[in-house]
Amino acid sequence: MKFSPLVQELINAFKCLPGVGAKSAQRMAFHLLERNRIGGTKLAESLAKAMENIGHCRQCRTFTEQEVCDICLSPKRQARGQLCIVETPADVIAIEQTGEYQGLYFILMGHLSPLDGIGPDDLGLDILEKQLGQGQFSEVILATNPTVEGEATAHFIAELANKYQVNISRIAHGVPVGGELEYVDGNTLSHALSGRKHYSF
């Protein structure tokens, strides 16, 4: 004996979410059915709307329902002439929360990964190259993740950007603030040492 068809269909549908297996899917379905039908209906509506209407920004490739996103449209940001290249839209939010950066972004939506068949065109590097060619940027900041794939991607983009008249920089690697040297891995520590700065009084 199984659940009734519609309940089973709902449980199966929940399994498409990342990190959700049979048990979690069941728990989610029962939670909504039992305690939050309004929330469930709202989720269904948001999901349907989002799946249909959200596309990529024509300029920076982030998720948006507009043709060009609000960040790309800002004249203040355009005037800065800075372009920060990140892997995901979530990285944009993380950088925005620091309040340190006021320029534009380019979102790769992943990193180079030949084994998974993800090449330069899948990361929109043709769009990026066109933008660099227009000469609106004076600096390109490579803010991909400090992983093997992220470093390779940064290296690839640096070589590509080198053909144009732009400063190219990579975000600093080192000991995270609040961390303890004892527990920092050797690779990070050697980056922190080689990247040391002159002490300024």
Next chain:
Amino acid sequence: MKFSPLVQELINAFKCLPGVGAKSAQRMAFHLLERNRIGGTKLAESLAKAMENIGHCRQCRTFTEQEVCDICLSPKRQARGQLCIVETPADVIAIEQTGEYQGLYFILMGHLSPLDGIGPDDLGLDILEKQLGQGQFSEVILATNPTVEGEATAHFIAELANKYQVNISRIAHGVPVGGELEYVDGNTLSHALSGRKHYSF
């Protein structure tokens, strides 16, 4: 700067799921937008259909889109005259998977919890009493969870069922199969001892 309105709405909507906070909601939204739009659309459809059409079985209170569920409709199960009382529809599936039980179920959809304002009527005990009054059951098996609330609920239902001509039983408490005595808690162990059975050759 935030995500675009529709993306933010989707992330907020995901937070209604149990165990899903801001970060997981973001991950789910991005996963569907990036890699599984078809799955997302299907989830939206299943969810909308489920929230609108799934109600409770008139007899056993489980989730179903029919008026009376398949288990309750089965003449074979009705003929058994057994009624197993459980807390949730998931418990029904767990018991069904053992293949040990062939009777009908009654699902409380929770347990007595005066602090949360959950009383006998919220558990459908009025419906249960009416069914017991019709005299179709010879045995009532109390299969609520072996927690404080589950035990209290079982006790309450036992007293209620005692007014009618039925055998009342409670599922056995004891050492779980495959468990080790050393790691079993004292309460369970004392249940296992007091509930010991004569060894049959």
